[in-house]
Amino acid sequence: MFASFLLKLNWKELLMGQEEWSFILEIILRTAIMFLTIIIGLRILGKRGVKQLSIFELVVIIGLGSAAGDPMFNKDVGIISSIIVFVVIILLYSIITYFIGKYKGFEQLLEGKPICLIENGEFAIDNFKKENLGSDEFFTELRLKGVSQLGQIETAIEEISGEISVFFYEDKEVKYGLPIMPNSLENPLRMIKKDGHYACTFCGHTEIKTPGDSRHCPKCKKEEWVPSCNKKRVT
Helix, strand or coil: CHHHHHHHCCHHHHHHECCCCCHHHHHHHHHHHHHHHHHHHHHHHCHHHHCCCCHHHHHHHHHHHHHHHHHHHCCCECHHHHHHHHHHHHHHHHHHHHHHHHCHHHHHHHHCCCEEEEECCEECHHHHHHCCCCHHHHHHHHHHCCCCEHHHEEEEEECCCCCEEEEECCHHHCCCECECCCCCCCCCECEECCCEEEEECCCCCEEEECCEECCCCCCCCCCCEEECECCCCCC
16 A cells, blocks of 8 residues: 555655756756855854854855755755755855865955954954944943953954953053943033043043043044043952
């Protein structure tokens, strides 16, 4: 009975769905185009969308997941078509991995490179603007590492995975810096009422100010300031 059932099966429909065998070449082309399209799209979105996975790894996961999922519930999608998608993705993965290992420039083009976001307790503004990273989100990341003000940080780098690497000053070298605790930036000043250290709310530049007009920040030309602090990091 089972043998009879197998003989009655439409094997072409089972293996190819509603498509002809000539569609195999189109499948290969479609897969290659979509593979490259996903890479480009994720590069535009930035690292934060793919945190802890490289862009390339995420593309492979998306591609394989889609290829495996569609034929499970869509009668029009043949099994062979999905197998071909798997093979093409694996071949592309192998080829691109080879070039990544052989050419450093190709790796940076595909996955980006680490970017310095804080240097000497202040924002590296030009680099920060390039990343799709909000200040609130960034401050949250820093607070999770025990940071309460930017003067504790010598260097902060966004890695290609989207993770933030932070290198701290020793306690004796901690400087006055922009406070990043919740609500610390809610009441910026344009008029200084008393002497003290103040930090620019935009770039984190810190300087001593006297009562009067706050004046523009010499680094970013903004004019909103908050009192800075030199609190040590608690670990």
